[in-house]
Amino acid sequence: MPVGGDFDLDGAIRKxxxxxxxxxxxxxxTSILTSPQAFGYCIDQAQAFCLEARANALAAVEARGxxxxxxxxxxxxxxxxxxxxxxxxxxxxxRASFTLEYGQDEIEVHKxxxxxxxxxxxxxxxxxxxxxxxxxxxxxxxxxxxxxxIFAVVGLSFLSYEKVLEGYEVRTLIQxxxx
Amino acid sequence: MPVGGDFDLDGAIRKxxxxxxxxxxxxxxTSILTSPQAFGYCIDQAQAFCLEARANALAAVEARGxxxxxxxxxxxxxxxxxxxxxxxxxxxxxRASFTLEYGQDEIEVHKxxxxxxxxxxxxxxxxxxxxxxxxxxxxxxxxxxxxxxIFAVVGLSFLSYEKVLEGYEVRTLIQxxxx
Numbered sequence: 001m002p003v004g005g006d007f008d009l010d011g012a013i014r015k016x017x018x019x020x021x022x023x024x025x026x027x028x029x030t031s032i033l034t035s036p037q038a039f040g041y042c043i044d045q046a047q048a049f050c051l052e053a054r055a056n057a058l059a060a061v062e063a064r065g066x067x068x069x070x071x072x073x074x075x076x077x078x079x080x081x082x083x084x085x086x087x088x089x090x091x092x093x094x095r096a097s098f099t100l101e102y103g104q105d106e107i108e109v110h111k112x113x114x115x116x117x118x119x120x121x122x123x124x125x126x127x128x129x130x131x132x133x134x135x136x137x138x139x140x141x142x143x144x145x146x147x148x149x150i151f152a153v154v155g156l157s158f159l160s161y162e163k164v165l166e167g168y169e170v171r172t173l174i175q176x177x178x179x
Numbered sequence: 180m181p182v183g184g185d186f187d188l189d190g191a192i193r194k195x196x197x198x199x200x201x202x203x204x205x206x207x208x209t210s211i212l213t214s215p216q217a218f219g220y221c222i223d224q225a226q227a228f229c230l231e232a233r234a235n236a237l238a239a240v241e242a243r244g245x246x247x248x249x250x251x252x253x254x255x256x257x258x259x260x261x262x263x264x265x266x267x268x269x270x271x272x273x274r275a276s277f278t279l280e281y282g283q284d285e286i287e288v289h290k291x292x293x294x295x296x297x298x299x300x301x302x303x304x305x306x307x308x309x310x311x312x313x314x315x316x317x318x319x320x321x322x323x324x325x326x327x328x329i330f331a332v333v334g335l336s337f338l339s340y341e342k343v344l345e346g347y348e349v350r351t352l353i354q355x356x357x358x
Contacts (some may be wrong), residue, residue, distance in 0.1 A: 075253070
């Protein structure tokens with residue numbers, strides 16, 4: 001059973017069985033985007049958390065995180081930093097590697113974008129194991145700025161990301177507790 | 180020499196030589212995102228074009244197109260459709276292949292998101308040869324909806340995308356006429 005707020009966000013999230021592989025139920029947020037009401041609800045909630053966390057900059061995790069962070073950045077007129085997979089950012093970068101189910105992956109952030117005194121709200125669409133967002137949060141922390149909150153629309157609680165992200169302030173709008 | 184509007188957008192675009200390979204000058208729009216003034220200007224201009232084109236839906240090209248389309252969708256409360264690389268969208272899709280400098284690539288759009296009567300504004304960050312956005316525009320046209328405009332922040336005119344996109348209404352905020 002999903003646990004969410006007063007808006008029927010669960011009804012706006014398409015569930016696709018056996019994607020990307022057999023036995024996995026995929027929570028698809030693209031169906032939120034085609035509903036201006038659902039999308040607006042998510043941005044409003046992200047904004048409330050951003051203000052609570054007194055963030056003065058946003059960081060978006062590639063690629064679906066862009067969809068929720070960019071409207072918030074535009075609305076609140078805050079700088080938006082990108083967290084991208086290795087090789088996508090053209091400038092000098094900070095890098096962090098992290099472990100996936102099979103193998104390793106690497107994320108990068110432009111060094112020039114990270115500035116002293118930033119209080120960063122990290123934004124993604126969905127937190128599963130929390131591996132990527134933990135790597136991003138730790139990267140910013142190591143670079144000397146504060147990660148004041150982590151926001152995602154969906155949290156897959158049954159994958160125990162809360163434990164992985166211990167020490168960070170995490171807000172998700174809906175949590176799924178089983179497949 | 181760049182040709183743009185009254186705002187100094189050129190000053191907000193980082194130029195990175197030899198990326199992604201030797202001899203290529205990369206126009207980096209991530210430096211727009213860290214300037215709320217520059218980012219706001221781009222969204223305002225996209226909004227003006229969207230209203231002119233009387234679009235009632237937006238489509239964003241992965242991944243940097245998400246950054247400009249999502250704020251516009253949120254602001255105008257329009258449905259946002261994603262144009263993604265092969266294998267990223269979980270539902271049933273329309274597909275189109277197109278030719279890259281070396282080899283072929285494929286884009287997809289969720290079938291369920293394409294609805295009769297849509298007047299779509301296609302959004303990307305930068306148009307180079309125009310190959311990807313042409314494939315997306317033709318995909319929507321073939322699916323029976325109208326592509327009422329194509330918007331990008333940057334147009335690399337020296338790569339002759341205007342010719343490739345002939346027949347579509349194209350708006351870019353700044354054009355570069357040589358490297």
